[in-house]
Amino acid sequence: MLELKNISFQAEDEKEILKDVSLKIDDKIVVITGPNGGGKSTLAKVIAGIVTPTGGQILLDGEDITGYSVTERANAGISLAFQQPVRFKGLTVRDLITIAAGKELNVSEACSYLSEVGLCAKDYIDRELNASLSGGEIKRIEIATILARGSKFSIFDEPEAGIDLWSFQSLIRVFEKMQKEYKGTILIISHQERILDIADKIIYIKDGMVEQYGPKDEILKTLINTAQPGCDVLMQKI
Amino acid sequence: MIDEIGKSLLKEVAELDALPVGAYNIRVNGESSARNTTANIDIVSKEDKSGIDIIIKPGTKNESVHIPVVLSQSGLKETVYNDFYVGEDCDVTIVAGCGIHNCGTGDSSHAGVHRFFVGKNAKLRYVEKHYGEGDGRGKRVMNPTTEMHLEEGASVLMEATQISGIDDTVRKTIATLAEGANLEVQEKVLTDGEQKAVSEFVADLNGEGCSCNIVSRTVAKDQSVQHFSSTLNGNAPCSGHTECDSIIMNGAKVSASPNLTASNVDASLIHEAAIGKIAGEQLLKLMTLGLTEEEAEEKIVSGFLK
Numbered sequence: 078m079l080e081l082k083n084i085s086f087q088a089e090d091e092k093e094i095l096k097d098v099s100l101k102i103d104d105k106i107v108v109i110t111g112p113n114g115g116g117k118s119t120l121a122k123v124i125a126g127i128v129t130p131t132g133g134q135i136l137l138d139g140e141d142i143t144g145y146s147v148t149e150r151a152n153a154g155i156s157l158a159f160q161q162p163v164r165f166k167g168l169t170v171r172d173l174i175t176i177a178a179g180k181e182l183n184v185s186e187a188c189s190y191l192s193e194v195g196l197c198a199k200d201y202i203d204r205e206l207n208a209s210l211s212g213g214e215i216k217r218i219e220i221a222t223i224l225a226r227g228s229k230f231s232i233f234d235e236p237e238a239g240i241d242l243w244s245f246q247s248l249i250r251v252f253e254k255m256q257k258e259y260k261g262t263i264l265i266i267s268h269q270e271r272i273l274d275i276a277d278k279i280i281y282i283k284d285g286m287v288e289q290y291g292p293k294d295e296i297l298k299t300l301i302n303t304a305q306p307g308c309d310v311l312m313q314k315i
Numbered sequence: 316m317i318d319e320i321g322k323s324l325l326k327e328v329a330e331l332d333a334l335p336v337g338a339y340n341i342r343v344n345g346e347s348s349a350r351n352t353t354a355n356i357d358i359v360s361k362e363d364k365s366g367i368d369i370i371i372k373p374g375t376k377n378e379s380v381h382i383p384v385v386l387s388q389s390g391l392k393e394t395v396y397n398d399f400y401v402g403e404d405c406d407v408t409i410v411a412g413c414g415i416h417n418c419g420t421g422d423s424s425h426a427g428v429h430r431f432f433v434g435k436n437a438k439l440r441y442v443e444k445h446y447g448e449g450d451g452r453g454k455r456v457m458n459p460t461t462e463m464h465l466e467e468g469a470s471v472l473m474e475a476t477q478i479s480g481i482d483d484t485v486r487k488t489i490a491t492l493a494e495g496a497n498l499e500v501q502e503k504v505l506t507d508g509e510q511k512a513v514s515e516f517v518a519d520l521n522g523e524g525c526s527c528n529i530v531s532r533t534v535a536k537d538q539s540v541q542h543f544s545s546t547l548n549g550n551a552p553c554s555g556h557t558e559c560d561s562i563i564m565n566g567a568k569v570s571a572s573p574n575l576t577a578s579n580v581d582a583s584l585i586h587e588a589a590i591g592k593i594a595g596e597q598l599l600k601l602m603t604l605g606l607t608e609e610e611a612e613e614k615i616v617s618g619f620l621k
């Protein structure tokens with residue numbers, strides 16, 4: 078279980094991105110949704126240790142990991158699939174999956190993770206992680222590295238961003254499969270209804286605060302009812 | 316006789332544990348120590364200066380020549396002239412390499428002047444690896460000069476690597492390409508400490524439809540200094556591409572100067588040069604996979620130079 082206690086984060090320009098966020102996450106799949114700029118990605122970075130919170134505490138299975146570095150958190154069992162996966166000249170798909178698994182993998186093991194995300198392993202395993210890979214391809218490879226890690230707490234930051242409709246279909250299947258087979262908690266930041274649909278619980282974050290947190294059906298119902306058209310500020314001006 | 320130091324250098328530069336299969340000439344401390352020729356590949360010592368002629372019969376396929384050089388005698392300085400005649404329609408691999416072990420106070424240096432005459436439609440893979448070791452105060456210096464002359468339809472892949480232990484290097488490569496010839500160069504260089512490396516390429520693309528691709532990847536650490544220059548002269552309808560990509564670390568200095576000249580309206584020449592430190596997000600990504608910052612840096616550098 079991951080527990081956030083009174084997490085706040087203030088950016089350098091003094092804007093408060095996260096305001097006193099407290100959450101307990103122990104279901105299989107939890108989806109965070111909410112408007113852009115609401116603090117969702119920052120929260121993911123705070124959990125992974127990339128961003129240091131201005132205040133608050135983070136506990137993983139009761140262990141206080143607030144002071145842990147990125148590496149220490151990774152080793153404690155936290156994984157993060159980046160919204161924009163990083164490209165590396167020279168490192169291959171196999172290299173990255175091997176690093177993620179933390180041990181030498183034979184070809185069939187490494188390939189199995191690629192097959193999971195719908196990539197034909199033999200075409201990709203020795204490809205360089207450079208600009209020759211499309212947005213959808215590198216996104217799926219990013220997800221394969223998280224599968225290879227098999228952490229107890231995995232975060233996916235907008236897995237649907239930058240991929241086409243066809244890749245999106247197979248992405249949904251990956252998460253559906255993870256829901257059945259994956260051991261551990263999966264936290265997904267997403268705006269997609271299909272992804273919200275596979276959640277056990279949904280967290281709605283707006284203006285750096287948790288506005289709603291509860292079982293999927295409950296939250297979906299209130300989100301649909303309270304959905305406002307367009308931008309609030311603009312609407313007020315009309 | 317090859318002693319233990321010589322054997323370990325041979326392993327580094329030529330990946331040889333024992334005498335290689337096929338033709339070879341092993342040069343140890345300024346003298347030829349072992350040589351083998353085959354029915355198709357002849358090796359003859361030059362009479363007027365230090366060096367050898369390697370003559371490969373036309374049509375020779377799937378054969379290799381190893382000509383490693385090792386220097387373990389501190390203070391030894393040598394210049395060696397090797398000429399390679401690769402006959403028409405050959406498909407061969409030539410592995411050259413030089414390892415210097417210097418544990419004394421005198422500077423050790425090896426300058427190899429290699430000229431390649433690659434016949435019509437011949438295919439050549441040329442592998443050159445430079446390596447230095449030893450804790451003496453004497454410098455380890457290597458100044459290779461490579462001349463490549465490609466006849467019609469010839470194709471050459473040159474892989475030049477200098478990853479460790481060479482204090483000072485000036486590497487010069489010049490090439491001429493006839494009709495339909497193709498030259499690929501992959502250069503990898505790593506410098507650290509106070510090392511200096513200069514690499515200069517000049518390719519004359521003279522024949523219609525010839526092409527040339529020079530890719531240099533380098534890493535400069537500590538206070539080391541690197542300079543890369545690459546000149547492509549497009550004198551015919553041809554295509555040329557040159558790319559220099561460098562990672563700079565600590566207090567190093569890297570300069571890159573690509574230079575293109577086209578004298579034919581159908582010459583298409585491109586250059587790319589990029590110098591930068593390791594991107595912070597690359598380090599972060601590998602750290603989220605459980606590596607420490609140092610381990611991440613090492614992975615990125617070794618992948619880049621692979």
